[in-house]
Amino acid sequence: MKILVCVSVVPDTTTKITFTDGNTQFNKTGVQFIINPYDELALTRALDITEPIGGTVTVITVGEADTEPVIRKALAMGATDAIRVDANPSDGMYVAAQIAEQAKSGEYDMILTGRESIDYNGGQVQGLIAEMLNWPLINVAMELDVTDKKVTAVRDIDGGRETISVNTPVVVSAQKDLCEPRIPNMRGIMMARSKPLNVVSAEDKYNYTSVNKYDLPPAKSGVKMIDAANAEELIDLLHNTEKLF
Numbered sequence: 001m002k003i004l005v006c007v008s009v010v011p012d013t014t015t016k017i018t019f020t021d022g023n024t025q026f027n028k029t030g031v032q033f034i035i036n037p038y039d040e041l042a043l044t045r046a047l048d049i050t051e052p053i054g055g056t057v058t059v060i061t062v063g064e065a066d067t068e069p070v071i072r073k074a075l076a077m078g079a080t081d082a083i084r085v086d087a088n089p090s091d092g093m094y095v096a097a098q099i100a101e102q103a104k105s106g107e108y109d110m111i112l113t114g115r116e117s118i119d120y121n122g123g124q125v126q127g128l129i130a131e132m133l134n135w136p137l138i139n140v141a142m143e144l145d146v147t148d149k150k151v152t153a154v155r156d157i158d159g160g161r162e163t164i165s166v167n168t169p170v171v172v173s174a175q176k177d178l179c180e181p182r183i184p185n186m187r188g189i190m191m192a193r194s195k196p197l198n199v200v201s202a203e204d205k206y207n208y209t210s211v212n213k214y215d216l217p218p219a220k221s222g223v224k225m226i227d228a229a230n231a232e233e234l235i236d237l238l239h240n241t242e243k244l245f
């Protein structure tokens with residue numbers, strides 16, 4: 001089985017967000033980057049599926065050279081090899097188109113993504129890849145199994161769960177209950193240094209959008225302490241100032 005896992009390199013969740021160039025660029029200075037947490041799950045499940053039955057797991061990132069330390073972490077987790085499409089991606093459409101271009105020549109049985117990236121939260125790359133390749137999509141899978149060429153996944157739906165089977169090739173996006181993410185061990189870290197990380201050029205024809213500006217959310221107001229014995233003041237604040245009831 002050949003699996004392609006899409007890995008988005010995102011700021012650590014504790015990052016203090018700032019912008020440059022008149023609020024049009026995210027300021028990467030001093031930011032710690034990590035594998036998008038949903039992509040860690042996708043990668044872990046891909047490894048769990050291929051290890052008993054044989055196969056390869058290739059990770060792909062659309063990003064600049066500064067994403068390579070994070071790609072090496074994906075290799076340390078156990079991926080066979082990696083592709084970096086050399087670009088500064090502008091939106092999900094651009095990312096999906098680059099990945100679809102690479103997938104066309106890869107003869108993959110399955111493409112795994114996260115359900116969304118935790119930076120721009122588009123939740124769109126998986127659907128766009130599936131459409132571009134004319135493959136089925138199972139979105140937001142919380143269980144995923146493969147038997148021969150058949151993929152079975154379980155999804156949460158309103159008031160219950162849905163179990164779906166499709167034949168490969170298929171795109172599947174990972175939801176948080178899929179598995180526990182693997183932590184690279186020392187052997188994996190050592191081996192990752194010599195695994196292939198192939199850098200390929202991007203197709204630039206998919207650059208459709210540009211950012212006008214970013215705005216930070218308004219600063220939160222401070223905490224107002226109310227004496228526990230003074231319930232009337234609390235009720236007055238909630239009713240007349242905050243108008244919660």
Ligand SMILES: Cc1cc2nc3c(=O)[nH]c(=O)nc-3n(C[C@H](O)[C@H](O)[C@H](O)COP(=O)(O)OP(=O)(O)OC[C@H]3O[C@@H](n4cnc5c(N)ncnc54)[C@H](O)[C@@H]3O)c2cc1C
Pocket residue numbers: 006007008009025026036038039060061062063064088089090091092093095112113114115116117118119120121122123124125126211
């Ligand atoms: C307004 C805007 C500005 C941006 N500016 C920059 C920038 O300055 N520099 C920059 O590097 N990126 C930038 N990006 C790209 C961004 O980091 C994402 O790679 C891209 O937009 C997809 O994000 P999304 O939220 O649509 O992904 P989603 O659709 O939420 O992602 C779903 C899944 O797709 C896969 N995926 C998403 N992105 C990638 C990727 N890049 N490579 C491989 N797999 C991926 C992952 O598996 C992910 O879990 C920008 C995006 C937007 C919308």
